[in-house]
Amino acid sequence: MTDEEFREKYGRDPVKPGQHTKVKVYWDRIIIALVLIILLIFGIVKGIMAIAGAIKGSDDSSSEVTDAAVSVSDDGSSDDSDTQPQQAQSYQFIVCLDPGHGGEDGGATDKSGKRWEKDDTFNMCSKIKEYLEAKGVTVVLTRDDDRLLSLEEICIAANDSKADLFVSIHRNSADEKFKGVEIWVNNxxxxxxxxxxxxxxxxxxxxxxxENRNVNYGFIGEPQSNYQVNRQTHMPSCLVELGFITNDKDNELLDKNFDAYAEAMADSLIQTAKELGIVNEDGSRLHEGQYLSSKPQWNRETNTYMTENGEVVFADAIDPNAEDKNLKRTDVEQPQQTTQQTNNDGTVG
Ligand SMILES: [Zn+2]
Known part of the structure; x- marks a missing residue:
């Protein structure tokens, strides 16, 4: 086949032995492509490094947040909250506060007759509640306005609220010379x-x-008896006599230290919940169910009390006219169980 015939048949020149199709190499384009690839790789590496750096940075800052939260909880203060992120702590327990007296029962009064115990106790409980709630504690007030509840109603409300701690606030009353704070606990x-x-x-x-008049057991002048709020409540309880309303200096101190007293009591309630193992240091709940006192537990239906070793006892009789040799009380929280049986072994519910 001649070249002519080949061209006619195949439409192109025949390839001769030793003759190869010439491939043109575009070196300029290859160089440009290589430069672009190098630049691209460089860019990707830079990008990855930047992202890695950003992730590491955020790790560092998040660990700073954790450290700050720990340091706040460690000392319980938030003094450094201006510079550090704040983490509100929540203490998972319930406090029942009982403002003594109310309504037609004003409680004790000062010399002028203008200052009433029921107002001091209500204001103080409200203030403690504020401080506690700011720390995430659940607070139940036995009364949130000016009204009178029976002592039994108060105890039932406290028990039903499933409170872990109970504090009744009162003001003392006696001759002018008596002064200071005392607290009463079940005998x-x-x-x-x-x-x-x-x-x-x-x-x-x-x-x-x-004056520090100490923690006392029982009922004033009647060590065999108990204040009803310390007898019929299920949880650890106490009755605070927050100074004598009949003593000018006590009133002055209460007014001057009103917020400080409330804050100190709120903090010590949190401290107590921690020490009793009701909550952890971080405020999370440790104790399952309502925290109960080891005092004899009141049975509302039978109006009896069961001691820790399962013995059922009756509340002792109390002479409502009993008076301390020194103090003449005007408080009205006289136990109401005067018709109840005296327990043989002298134990008190
Ligand atoms: Zn009182």
Whole structure:
């Protein structure tokens, strides 16, 4: 086949032996492509490094947040909150606060007759509630306005609220010369109740009180008896006599230290909940169900009390006219069980 015939048949020149199709190499284009690839790789590497750096940075800052939160919880203060992120702590327990008296029962009054116990107790409980709620504690007030509840109603409300701690606030009343703060606990001297009371008294004393009149057991002038709120409540409880309303200096101190007293009591309630193992240091709940005192537990239906070793006892009779040799009380929280049976072995519910 001639070249002519080949061209006619195949439409192109025949390839001769030793003759190869010439491939043109565009070196300029290859160089440009290589430069682009190098630039691209360089860009990708830079990008990855930048992203890695950003991730590491955020790790560092998040660990700073954690450290800050720990340091806040460690000392319980938030002094460094201006510079550090804040993490509100929530304490998972319930406090029942009982403002003594109310309504037609004003409680004790000062010399002028203008200052009433029921107002001091209500204002103080409201203030403690504020401080506690700011720290995430659930607070139940036995009364949130000016009304009178029976002592039994108060105890039932406290028990039904499933509160872990109970504090009744009162003001003392006597001759002008008597002064200072005292706290009352059930005469079975239950450990948790005693801890609650002594923590509160220590905290108040630290702020400054006219006289520390100690933690006392039973009922004033009647060690065999108990204040009803310390007898019929299920949880650790105490009754705080927050100074004598009949003493000018006590009133002055209460007014001057009002917020400080409330804050000190709120803090000591949190401290007590931690020490009793109701909550963890971080505020999370440890104790399952309502925290109960080791004092004899009141049975509302039978109106009896069961001691820790399962013995059922009756509340002792109390002479409502009993008076301390020194103090003449005008408080009305006289136990109401005067018609109840005296327990043979002298134990009190
Ligand atoms: Zn009172």
């Amino acid at each position: 079975h001297e239950p450990q948790a109740d005693t801890l609650l009371a002594s923590n509160l008294l220590t905290a108040l004393d630290r702020v400054g009180i006219n």
